Amino acid sequence: xxxxxxxxxxKTVRIxxxxxxxxxxxxxxxxxxxxxxxxxxxxxxxxxxxxSFLASIGIRTLLISAKALKARGGRLVLVNPDAxxxxxxxxxxxxxxxxxxxxxxAALAAVSTP
Amino acid sequence: xxxxxxxxxxxxxxxxxxxxxxxxxxxxxxxxxxxxRFDLDIAANEAVTNIISYGFENSASHQIVLRVSRQRDRxxxxxxxxxxxxxPLRYPEPATPASLEEAPIGGxxxxxxxxxxxxxxxxxxxGRNRLVMAGTCPMPQxxxxxxxxxxxxxxxxxxxxxxxxTMTPEELSAAGIAERRSQRDRRRAGFISASRFLSxxxxxxxxxxxARCSVRNLNKGDVLLAPGQMNDCMHLLQEGQLRIHLDSPDxxxxxxxxxxxxxxxxxxxxxxxxxxxxxAHEPSRVLAIHESVFWEVLLPIPEVAKNLxxxxxxxxRLNNELILQRMKDHLVLEQxxxxxxxxxxxxxSMLPAGWPMFPGRGDVDICxxxxxxxxxxGDFYDAFFVGRHRLFLxxxxxxxxxxxxxxxxxxxxxxxxxxxLRGRPPHEILDWLNASLCENNDAxxxxxxxxGLFDTRSxxxxxxxxxxxxxxxxxxxxxxxxxxxxxxxxxxxPDARFSSAECRLARxxxxxxxxxxxxxxxxxAQRPLSEGRLVSLLQAAPRGSARDLVEAIRAxxxxxxxxxxxxxxxxxxxxxxxG
Numbered sequence: 001x002x003x004x005x006x007x008x009x010x011k012t013v014r015i016x017x018x019x020x021x022x023x024x025x026x027x028x029x030x031x032x033x034x035x036x037x038x039x040x041x042x043x044x045x046x047x048x049x050x051x052s053f054l055a056s057i058g059i060r061t062l063l064i065s066a067k068a069l070k071a072r073g074g075r076l077v078l079v080n081p082d083a084x085x086x087x088x089x090x091x092x093x094x095x096x097x098x099x100x101x102x103x104x105x106a107a108l109a110a111v112s113t114p
Numbered sequence: 115x116x117x118x119x120x121x122x123x124x125x126x127x128x129x130x131x132x133x134x135x136x137x138x139x140x141x142x143x144x145x146x147x148x149x150x151r152f153d154l155d156i157a158a159n160e161a162v163t164n165i166i167s168y169g170f171e172n173s174a175s176h177q178i179v180l181r182v183s184r185q186r187d188r189x190x191x192x193x194x195x196x197x198x199x200x201x202p203l204r205y206p207e208p209a210t211p212a213s214l215e216e217a218p219i220g221g222x223x224x225x226x227x228x229x230x231x232x233x234x235x236x237x238x239x240x241g242r243n244r245l246v247m248a249g250t251c252p253m254p255q256x257x258x259x260x261x262x263x264x265x266x267x268x269x270x271x272x273x274x275x276x277x278x279x280t281m282t283p284e285e286l287s288a289a290g291i292a293e294r295r296s297q298r299d300r301r302r303a304g305f306i307s308a309s310r311f312l313s314x315x316x317x318x319x320x321x322x323x324x325a326r327c328s329v330r331n332l333n334k335g336d337v338l339l340a341p342g343q344m345n346d347c348m349h350l351l352q353e354g355q356l357r358i359h360l361d362s363p364d365x366x367x368x369x370x371x372x373x374x375x376x377x378x379x380x381x382x383x384x385x386x387x388x389x390x391x392x393x394a395h396e397p398s399r400v401l402a403i404h405e406s407v408f409w410e411v412l413l414p415i416p417e418v419a420k421n422l423x424x425x426x427x428x429x430x431r432l433n434n435e436l437i438l439q440r441m442k443d444h445l446v447l448e449q450x451x452x453x454x455x456x457x458x459x460x461x462x463s464m465l466p467a468g469w470p471m472f473p474g475r476g477d478v479d480i481c482x483x484x485x486x487x488x489x490x491x492g493d494f495y496d497a498f499f500v501g502r503h504r505l506f507l508x509x510x511x512x513x514x515x516x517x518x519x520x521x522x523x524x525x526x527x528x529x530x531x532x533x534x535l536r537g538r539p540p541h542e543i544l545d546w547l548n549a550s551l552c553e554n555n556d557a558x559x560x561x562x563x564x565x566g567l568f569d570t571r572s573x574x575x576x577x578x579x580x581x582x583x584x585x586x587x588x589x590x591x592x593x594x595x596x597x598x599x600x601x602x603x604x605x606x607x608p609d610a611r612f613s614s615a616e617c618r619l620a621r622x623x624x625x626x627x628x629x630x631x632x633x634x635x636x637x638x639a640q641r642p643l644s645e646g647r648l649v650s651l652l653q654a655a656p657r658g659s660a661r662d663l664v665e666a667i668r669a670x671x672x673x674x675x676x677x678x679x680x681x682x683x684x685x686x687x688x689x690x691x692x693g
Contacts, residue, residue, distance in 0.1 A: 022134070022159055023127045031531075038532050053134075053152070055159045056223035063217060064528065070214055071553055084152040091229035092222045097214045 001025040002050075005036050008108065011074075012043040018050030021058030030061055037065040042074040043111040045104065048081035054088045066098050079107045117144060118183035125166045125176040125197075130159055133180060137191065144184040150249045153230040154191055157247045160223035161193050161202065165243070168456060169197025190248035198452070199445065200243055201236045202227065215554060238438070315417045327401050332356075332394035337363055338377075339392040345381040347402040354398025363391040369432060370395075376425055382408055457520035458486060464494060464527050470661050471497055477570040478505060481660035482687035483668060485680070492519035492561070493629045493683035494527055498534075500567070506534040508565035509627040509687050510582065513603075514557075522559045526551060526604070530565065540566050540578035544604060544612040548580065551605035560605035564598070564627055570693050573619040578612050580604040583633070586652060587617065588624035593652045619691040624663065626652060627689075631682040635671050638678040643671060660688040 001019035008014050015036055019025050037044045046062070048054075066076040077099045081089060089095040101107035119140045123129040134155050141151040162178060170176050179194040202224045211217040228234060233248040329352075332338060338356065339345055340363070356371035371377055371392070381388050382405050403412065412418045462484070470481035482495045492512025500506050508530055512523045529550045533543045543565060551561065564585055566577030577585070577596075581603035586593045599613040619625060628648075635643045648667070655666035664686050671684060 020131075020134075023130050023163060031535075034528070034532055035535055038536065053155065055156055055163070056226055057163065059222050063214075067214055067217070068529075068532070068550075071550060084149070087149075087153075087230070088156060088226060092226050094222075097211065097217050 001028045003029045003032050003036070008045070011039055011041055012045070012108070012111070013039070014045045014047055014079075014104070016047040016050065020053040021051050021061070022053055022055045023057050025053075026055075026057045026061045033061055034065055034068075037069050037074075037076060038072070039069070039074060040072045042069060042072070044069060044074070044076040045079050045107050045111065046076060047079050047104070048085055049079070051081065051085055054081075054085045056092070059088070059092055059094050062098060063094065075111050077101060077107050077111055079104050118181060119143075120182075121180045123162065123178045123180060125170055125178060125195075127163070127166060129178075130162060133158060133162060137180070137182065140182045141189070144182070144189055146184070146189050146249075146251050150189070150251050154189070154247065154249060157227045157231045157234075158191055158193065160227045161245055161247070164200070164202060164223060165193070165195050165197055167459070168452065169195055169200060169243070171198065171455070187250050187252065188248055189251055190246055192244060192246045194242055194244050196242050198448075199238050199442070201238070202245065203234055203236050315415055315421075327403050327407075330400045330402055332398045332400065334394055334396050336394045337391060338394065338400065339381075339388045339390070341388055341390060343388045345378050345388050346405040347378055348376055348382050348405070348408050349378045349392075350376045350401040350403065352399045352401055355395040356398055356400075357393050357395045359391040359393060360389075363393050367436075369436070379422065379425070453517055457517040460517075460520040460524060461486070461492070461494070464524055466496060466498065470659065472499075475570075477503070477691075477693045478568070479660040479690040479692055480505075480507075480688065481664045482509075483664050483685070485668065485684040487631070487680045487682050487684075492523045493631060493685040494523050495627070495685055495687050496527060496530060497687070498531070500534055500537060503570045505568045505570060505689075506565070507568060507627065507687065507689065508534075508563055509629060509685055510561050510563035510565075511629045511631070511683070511685070512561045513559050518557060518559065522551075522561065522605075526561050526563070530563075534565075534567075539614055540576055541599070541601075541612040541614040544578050544580050544601065545610075548604040548610050548612070549608055552608040555605055558606070560603040562603055562629075568619075568625075568689065568691075570691070573621070573623070573691050573693055574616060575619055575625065576614050576616040578614045580612060583628060583630055585628075586624075586626040586649070587619065588626065588652060589620070590622075593624075593626070593649050621691055621693060623691050624660075625689040625691075626663075627687040629683065629685040631680075631684040632667070632671060632686060634682060635675050635684060636678055636681060637674055637676060643674045647674070660690045663688045663690075 001017060001021065003018075004016045006014045006016070013036065015033065017029065017033075044065070051058075062076075062078070069076045078089070079101050080103060081100060086095075086100070089098075089100060099107075099110065101110060121133065121136045123133055137155055137158055138151065141154065146154070158180065162180075165178055176196060181192045181194070183190055183192070227247070231247040231249060235246045235248075237244050330338075330349075332354070338349065351371055351373050353373055355373075356375075356377065357368040358371060358377065359365050359368045361367065377392055378388070413422070465484060466482075469483075470479060472478065472480060480497055482497065484493050484495060486493075492514065494508075494510050494512070496506070496508045498506055510523075510526060512519045512526065514522070526547060529547045530543060533546045538546070544563065547563070551559075561580070562582040563580045564577065564582040566575055568575045577598070579598040579601045581601060582598075584595045584598040587596050596617055597615060599615045601612045602610045604610075633643055633645045633648050647670075651667055651670040652663070655663050667686055667688075668684075
């Protein structure tokens with residue numbers, strides 16, 4: 001998997017994930033994803049558009065960082081997952097724990113309001 | 115349309131990608147639509163991940179077989195493995211937690227699998243687990259016309275030679291069966307044609323027989339047969355439901371008898387009294403075929419004999435399954451053991467590998483070991499470079515045992531790794547760790563940790579302590595305990611603050627970190643090894659590599675413990691400065 005990040009201003013970062021988030025994919029990005037989202041009071045917009053596959057091991061990666069970030073007073077949201085990945089988020093119930101937005105602007109607006 | 119493919123996988127996570135690629139090819143060949151392909155891919159990934167993670171007791175190579183078949187509109191991947199019995203469908207579906215803070219991190223794989231593929235089935239047979247996950251998809255373009263599915267027989271030409279034909283429902287309804295004019299005739303005829311017992315039997319051979327059979331109507335609770343009774347009829351259930359009870363007519367253990375099943379054939383066959391109760395569970399209707407008719411007219415018909423054998427085999431199989439179910443209930447204990455194994459594997463999979471750990475480095479020699487207790491404790495160690503010459507070290511011990519301890523340990527290690535990589539000094543790392551562990555810690559678990567940063571150029575060791583045993587520093591003159599800054603256990607008091615201390619190691623000096631499992635290792639008479647003895651072991655050890663020293667101490671501890679059961683994990687980390 002590929003992982004890139006782009007700063008969107010004060011403590012706000014867009015993290016772009018690309019590839020299959022299966023056992024191998026999650027292993028490839030786990031440590032970097034953890035480190036990138038470890039921002040006190042940070043806002044992380046995780047761009048899922050390039051993620052073609054999401055298994056429970058990948059959900060685990062997302063949940064760990066989302067929880068850690070929330071504990072640090074920050075927020076993590078998911079942006080623009082494709083139809084298949086959306087189905088996985090819904091079936092696992094993760095969409096009720098981590099907010100999911102259809103596009104970046106809406107996500108940005110949502111995390112910017114306190 | 116019917117086709118099948120098969121793939122053999124090793125129990126190695128690296129095989130998952132190969133599996134997904136193969137599955138994509140198979141689905142494409144079987145013209146499975148995209149949405150279902152994705153669902154099957156997820157389900158197969160989850161199922162095989164589970165098998166690789168928990169299925170095998172040893173690390174030997176095992177084979178997992180994936181078969182995909184398509185029949186008509188049904189595509190059904192099937193996963194077959196020889197691991198320990200594991201039925202993923204047996205676990206209750208976890209509820210979705212109300213908030214992110216309460217959400218558990220794991221357990222989603224099975225939920226996903228069941229959520230995406232509604233038709234999952236599991237069976238254990240011949241020492242293998244078999245999981246079938248079926249989906250339906252539209253018939254592909256250009257497929258051959260379907261055969262009728264289900265029981266309906268293909269239509270046959272109606273010739274004048276009735277003798278060569280098998281029965282059709284229409285003919286049966288005219289076969290002189292009792293009450294043939296009733297509204298139920300057609301349904302009953304359907305029952306006869308679907309009956310495994312009489313299916314495929316040439317019509318003219320049973321025409322008279324069926325007309326001679328008597329029909330018996332039963333009310334709910336009526337006992338058709340009872341143990342000890344002599345029985346001279348075989349019964350075919352036409353409508354309703356009967357139950358076979360082996361011990362008493364109202365016991366909870368029963369074998370259901372559905373319409374088209376036959377009963378009483380055993381007592382006809384061996385001439386012995388009935389061996390069980392047969393009770394009507396609802397109003398039922400039974401066709402009684404007398405023994406003499408059975409032997410003289412029916413059994414000589416090859417199709418009847420064949421059907422009888424089939425009925426008997428199925429009955430036997432059902433009994434086997436009931437027995438198996440009882441055995442499964444006895445496996446609860448085994449499952450608890452498996453939980454411990456899972457906890458053990460969580461624990462050991464978190465620890466860094468390498469023996470010694472950074473064999474390529476000339477400036478530091480470091481080696482660590484964790485020998486698990488019988489029950490799962492929560493010892494851990496970690497070591498990694500946070501800069502070219504800055505090595506982070508930690509040894510810790512989580513309170514409690516079992517899965518909760520293993521998970522708490524995983525939490526602690528994750529925070530340590532994250533905060534250390536951010537370049538914080540040791541006492542700040544412990545501040546963060548403590549704050550993080552205090553949250554959502556309803557079980558009041560805690561951890562003791564000694565962690566530090568070692569500069570491989572200067573030999574400076576900066577360390578902080580959360581309620582852990584002080585490390586030893588060794589030099590040519592002997593080993594001495596390093597003074598440790600005061601620090602409480604982590605995970606209890608959210609306001610606790612930690613501080614750092616430092617020392618400098620000269621070239622050739624040794625640092626020994628350990629958990630209390632070492633000095634407290636008990637022999638058969640419950641005498642601990644003690645700190646004094648540990649120092650003697652260190653001093654007596656030959657001057658070799660870090661690994662030699664770890665092995666010498668382990669041998670010393672093993673010599674003390676002998677055959678006594680280990681009650682706690684035993685963890686050691688040795689660093690030798692070579693800078």
